[in-house]
Amino acid sequence: MTEKWTVVLCIGIAVLSILALAGTMIYYIVSMKKLEKVLDNFEKNRAQELELTKETRESKLVSRLNRLLKNVSRNQEKALEERDQVAGMVSDLSHQLKTPLSNILMYTELLEEDGLTIRERQEFLQETRMQTEKMQWLMKTLLKASRLEQGIVTFPVSCTGIKKTVAMAVGGVYARASGKKIIVATSEFQECVLYHNPKWTAEALVNILENAVKYSPEGSVITIELYPMEFYTRIDIQDQGLGIEEKEYNNIFKRFYRGKQVEQQDGGGLGLYLAQLILNREKGYITVTSSPGNGSCFHVYLLNEASARKTVIRQ
Numbered sequence: 001m002t003e004k005w006t007v008v009l010c011i012g013i014a015v016l017s018i019l020a021l022a023g024t025m026i027y028y029i030v031s032m033k034k035l036e037k038v039l040d041n042f043e044k045n046r047a048q049e050l051e052l053t054k055e056t057r058e059s060k061l062v063s064r065l066n067r068l069l070k071n072v073s074r075n076q077e078k079a080l081e082e083r084d085q086v087a088g089m090v091s092d093l094s095h096q097l098k099t100p101l102s103n104i105l106m107y108t109e110l111l112e113e114d115g116l117t118i119r120e121r122q123e124f125l126q127e128t129r130m131q132t133e134k135m136q137w138l139m140k141t142l143l144k145a146s147r148l149e150q151g152i153v154t155f156p157v158s159c160t161g162i163k164k165t166v167a168m169a170v171g172g173v174y175a176r177a178s179g180k181k182i183i184v185a186t187s188e189f190q191e192c193v194l195y196h197n198p199k200w201t202a203e204a205l206v207n208i209l210e211n212a213v214k215y216s217p218e219g220s221v222i223t224i225e226l227y228p229m230e231f232y233t234r235i236d237i238q239d240q241g242l243g244i245e246e247k248e249y250n251n252i253f254k255r256f257y258r259g260k261q262v263e264q265q266d267g268g269g270l271g272l273y274l275a276q277l278i279l280n281r282e283k284g285y286i287t288v289t290s291s292p293g294n295g296s297c298f299h300v301y302l303l304n305e306a307s308a309r310k311t312v313i314r315q
């Protein structure tokens with residue numbers, strides 16, 4: 001009798017072991033399939049998630065894997081974007097450096113010639129210097145812009161009065177404007193506290209004002225006016241220059257873009273691009289309206305103190 005029960009017990013244990021083994025194998029296969037499905041989905045359409053309804057250990061693992069794969073995919077996209085940006089910048093820069101470089105080469109060859117007068121020699125040397133300075137300016141401005149764009153360079157932005165900033169910008173173009181007998185007239189305005197960085201905003205305004213001087217005739221007038229609005233305050237910089245065609249409104253803010261009409265004038269196509277980057281960092285923006293032949297008006301929008309406190313500062 002005892003022997004019979006021993007056999008039954010052994011068979012029972014064996015059956016239970018087989019069932020446990022089979023259960024573990026099924027669980028293992030199902031889990032593997034789920035993980036495989038996540039990886040398949042990821043390969044096919046990047047981070048598409050597997051539907052998980054039960055809060056089991058295996059479902060937690062799958063969602064962790066999903067999260068990791070999503071991160072991998074995000075990082076890959078970012079790396080590709082950065083690679084494209086760098087490639088674009090290198091190609092733009094080499095294109096921009098071509099002209100000053102070949103000019104330098106040409107003047108150096110001329111300088112090597114015998115029989116040059118002192119005056120000619122001085123002239124060629126001066127041209128070489130100007131081209132070298134242009135290259136230096138291009139590299140410096142582009143580096144600054146790309147560092148701002150990628151967030152490598154940041155600057156503090158706070159709610160500060162705008163009067164001093166405008167005065168700083170006007171002072172920055174005073175010499176150039178008087179050289180062309182251009183008057184920069186700032187209309188009387190009440191001090192407003194706007195969300196900005198005085199030094200960087202003045203630089204953006206200087207870029208706009210320098211253009212206004214550069215592309216306007218001698219003896220003309222540039223006016224600066226402020227218009228407080230509900231969320232933003234608008235700073236208008238109006239000139240009496242050659243103006244901008246409507247189809248160019250978007251292009252002029254792009255890196256290295258130069259209008260057809262101004263190709264003969266000095267410039268690198270970086271001033272407005274940099275101004276826009278600075279203002280975007282301050283959650284502001286810039287637009288333009290113009291009547292070709294009669295002048296352009298650049299509109300700079302900066303956040304009012306109250307809207308900055310409600311939106312950006314609280315975050």
Ligand code: ADP
Pocket residue numbers: 207211212213215239241242243244252253257258259260261262266267268269270271272273296
């Ligand atoms: P740059 O002045 O060196 O060419 P910017 O980025 O400052 O480069 O300006 C881009 C283009 O926008 C200029 O080439 C010009 O065509 C146009 N532009 C900018 N400001 C003015 C202005 N005040 N009047 C007419 N055209 C302008």
